[in-house]
Amino acid sequence: MNILVCISIVPDTTSKIKFTQDQKKFDINGIQFIINPNDEFGLTRAIWLQQKHQANVDIVTVGLSSCEPILRKCLAIGANKAIRIDTDPLDGFAVAKELKELCSKEKYDLIIGGRESIDYNGGMVPGMLAQMLQMPFVTNCISLEVKDDFVITKREIDGGIETTSCSLPLVIAGQKGLVEETDLIIPNMRGIMQARQKPLEVIPSIKSVSKSEIHKFEELPPKKSVKLVDKDNIDQLIELLHSEAKVI
Amino acid sequence: MSVLVYAENQSGKFKKSTYEVVSYAREVADKLKQKLIADSINSKETNLLSNYGPDKIIEYNNPLLNDFTLQNYSSIISDCAKSECASLVVLSSTADSKYLAPSLSVNLDAGLASNVVSIPESFSPLTIRRSCFTNKAFNLTILKSETNIICVSNNSYGVKENKSKAEIISKKIAVNQDKIKIESKNKSSGAISIADADIVVSGGRGLKGPENWYLVENLASALGAAMACSKPVSDMGWRPHSEHVGQTGKPVASNLYIAIGISGAIQHLAGINASKVKVVINNDPEAPFFKAADYGIVGDAFDVVPKLTETLKAFKSS
Numbered sequence: 001m002n003i004l005v006c007i008s009i010v011p012d013t014t015s016k017i018k019f020t021q022d023q024k025k026f027d028i029n030g031i032q033f034i035i036n037p038n039d040e041f042g043l044t045r046a047i048w049l050q051q052k053h054q055a056n057v058d059i060v061t062v063g064l065s066s067c068e069p070i071l072r073k074c075l076a077i078g079a080n081k082a083i084r085i086d087t088d089p090l091d092g093f094a095v096a097k098e099l100k101e102l103c104s105k106e107k108y109d110l111i112i113g114g115r116e117s118i119d120y121n122g123g124m125v126p127g128m129l130a131q132m133l134q135m136p137f138v139t140n141c142i143s144l145e146v147k148d149d150f151v152i153t154k155r156e157i158d159g160g161i162e163t164t165s166c167s168l169p170l171v172i173a174g175q176k177g178l179v180e181e182t183d184l185i186i187p188n189m190r191g192i193m194q195a196r197q198k199p200l201e202v203i204p205s206i207k208s209v210s211k212s213e214i215h216k217f218e219e220l221p222p223k224k225s226v227k228l229v230d231k232d233n234i235d236q237l238i239e240l241l242h243s244e245a246k247v248i
Numbered sequence: 249m250s251v252l253v254y255a256e257n258q259s260g261k262f263k264k265s266t267y268e269v270v271s272y273a274r275e276v277a278d279k280l281k282q283k284l285i286a287d288s289i290n291s292k293e294t295n296l297l298s299n300y301g302p303d304k305i306i307e308y309n310n311p312l313l314n315d316f317t318l319q320n321y322s323s324i325i326s327d328c329a330k331s332e333c334a335s336l337v338v339l340s341s342t343a344d345s346k347y348l349a350p351s352l353s354v355n356l357d358a359g360l361a362s363n364v365v366s367i368p369e370s371f372s373p374l375t376i377r378r379s380c381f382t383n384k385a386f387n388l389t390i391l392k393s394e395t396n397i398i399c400v401s402n403n404s405y406g407v408k409e410n411k412s413k414a415e416i417i418s419k420k421i422a423v424n425q426d427k428i429k430i431e432s433k434n435k436s437s438g439a440i441s442i443a444d445a446d447i448v449v450s451g452g453r454g455l456k457g458p459e460n461w462y463l464v465e466n467l468a469s470a471l472g473a474a475m476a477c478s479k480p481v482s483d484m485g486w487r488p489h490s491e492h493v494g495q496t497g498k499p500v501a502s503n504l505y506i507a508i509g510i511s512g513a514i515q516h517l518a519g520i521n522a523s524k525v526k527v528v529i530n531n532d533p534e535a536p537f538f539k540a541a542d543y544g545i546v547g548d549a550f551d552v553v554p555k556l557t558e559t560l561k562a563f564k565s566s
Contacts, residue, residue, distance in 0.1 A: 013495050013515045017384040037496045092360065093353065118382050118495055123362050127350025136427040137318060139347045142489070152431070156490060158258075158343045159441030163431040176496055177489050211359035211396075215375060215388040220521070226528070226538050231547030234559045237527070240543060242563070245525045247447070247504040248471065 001055040001146070001168075004108040005043045005079065006099060006125065008036040008117040009061060009070045019217040026119070026217070035070055038114025042174035044184055045144055046112055047078040053146065056080050058106075062089045062098050068200065075195035076187030082198070087205030090213070092120075096128035097208035103133055109149070109168040115140055115175040123173075130171035138164060142177030251277040252285050252334040253302070254325055256345055259314075260292035263444060264407060265340040267300050271408040272400050273338040274301035275367055285332050286414070287325055289313050294416060301410035308421045315433070316344045317426035318351060324421060326355035329395065336374075337397045341501075342443060349399050359391035362399040365522075382495045383521035401522065402443065402501045442493065445474035447504040448523070450493060452478040454509020454530060454549055458486035463553045464508060470560045476500065478510045494519035509549045512537025529553065 011017070011031045018027040035043065049055040059074045060083040061067050071082040085098045103111065111133075113126030123139075130137030142161070143154035149168040154161050156177070187195070229237040241248045253273035255266050270286055277284035286302040288294050294307045308324055325348070329337050337352060339345040346362065353360040361376050365386070369375045374391045376398060391398075442448055449468040451461065468475045475491060482492035493500045495515040505523035509530060510516060517540045520526065528541040531548045538544050545552055 011381075013518075017381045019385070092350075096350075096354075120380050120387075121363055121382060122360075123346055124350040124353065124360055127347070128354050131322075131351040131354035137351070138428065140343060156343065157433070157435075158443040159439065160433060160435035161490070162433050164428045165431050166428045176492070181483055211353075211357075211393045212361060212389050212391050215390050217380075218377075218386040218388070220385060223540065224542070226541045226544045228538075228544050228546065231545050231552050234545075234552070234555050237543060237545065237556070238559055238563050241504065241525070241527070245504070245542065247525050248560075248563075 001109045003046045003055050003057045003110045005046050005059045006113040007039050007059050007061045009033050009067050010036045010117050010119040023216040036114050036117045038175050041178045042112035044179045062095045072195050075198045076191040077185045082200040084202045086202050090210035092122040092124035094208040094210040096125050099129050100132040101206050111171040113173050115173045126173035135169050135171050136166050137171045139173040141172040141174045249335045250283045250285050250332045251336045252329050253338040255286045255288045255297050257291045265402050267407040269340040269400050270300040272405040274410055287328050298412050298414040299409055301412045302414045305414045305416045307418050310421050310423050312423040315430050319426045320423050322351040326352055339399045341399050341401050353397055356395045358395040358397050359393040360397045361389050364398045364400050365404045382518040384518050440474040442474045442498050445502050447471045447473035448476050448500050448502045449473045449506045450476035451508045452510030453480050467557045470557050478516055511535045
């Protein structure tokens, strides 16, 4: 089985979000970058399939050379090969087009992305890629079991879980549940040493065209300070929620 | 040219988020001076949509469409958008609508923006405001295609009644077997889902153990609220993952969010930031949640929450 995991590289979850002075770009000063958490759940699941079914796991990102340390980390976690499509990603559609080009050349049985990236929260690349490749797609995927070329997946729906089955090839957008937080693989020294020898291919972009662009960013408006209510005066809280906030 | 809104239903019944998105699309269609068309698939109450202002409702019926499947739903809505020359397709932010959007975008060669939080800032070029960095910021995005798609965040616009004499057209539709087969659906019966809820009551480690969850349950049932929890609580297995809200869990955009015994880590606050009013109950006055909340009570959850539940019940019945 040939698996591709699509990786987005995002600011660490504890980052303070700031923008450049013209509000046009995210300010990367002092920011630590990580594998997008939703993608990392998928990567870990792929490594399990590699261990159990001898699957090949390639990872790919669309980005500039600054992405490479994170790609090495994915190799240290256990991926066989890393691919970097050499361009600054413009929007979800353009990224999906770049990935489509790769997937039309290299045949993957299973393509794993994340439900959304925690930076732009577009939630669109895996679904667009699936549609471009005319492959079935399961989003919000919280369980994936493969038997030969038959797959059982679970998808989180509003207020429940849907279990579905289909044949490979398949594209999924994963999230927590695919593996647990405690299952995430922390690279060990052996993995890190091996990662140095593993292939990291840089392939040229097809210069796909975007359908959207970010005009500017806005920080959140400053928060009014909290109104404290005495713990022995619950009536006052209810009065505030009713007459002032008008939510009950 | 027209605006097309997808009026999603669940087991034949419309949800509040559907009425909200139809109301939103009505205002956008007025601003664009275009007709508003609503698509409805296998609804048992299609006529109710006319309370929110569409000019035309197209209903599709086929028993094979009772369950949402991506390929069939996507081709019905894309075909309709093409034949009605839609300039804009408006969707809600439910699990199924967000599933649908990327596929529609490819079919229609359309620009797509999710998490849209208000009426477009401008129509030429089409500029929308959306939340990003998991509710830690906003961005203004320009959509550049001839047809564009937006997913409107829940509770960001509200439901606005606007009775119209909508023409209802019923269409029979042929359905193909989807490549993905639905084996089963497990819905927690009776419980309100976080996505649909106006009010969410959430518990954290401060509750000391799963056996104390009756505090959250009682308050939630008094308010008709959905239940949620913080990440450590779901990691420890006290509550199911489906209740975990935060940056890597579910986003919450309710009108009222009540946090009990949750300290307010930055990742948690990011996930609930879109909620309108936040109330925190915590015995630690230094808990970061007090900086993010609108109202707060410093006190022991085991003492405050039962009192709050009782007072609320009395308030509701009066």
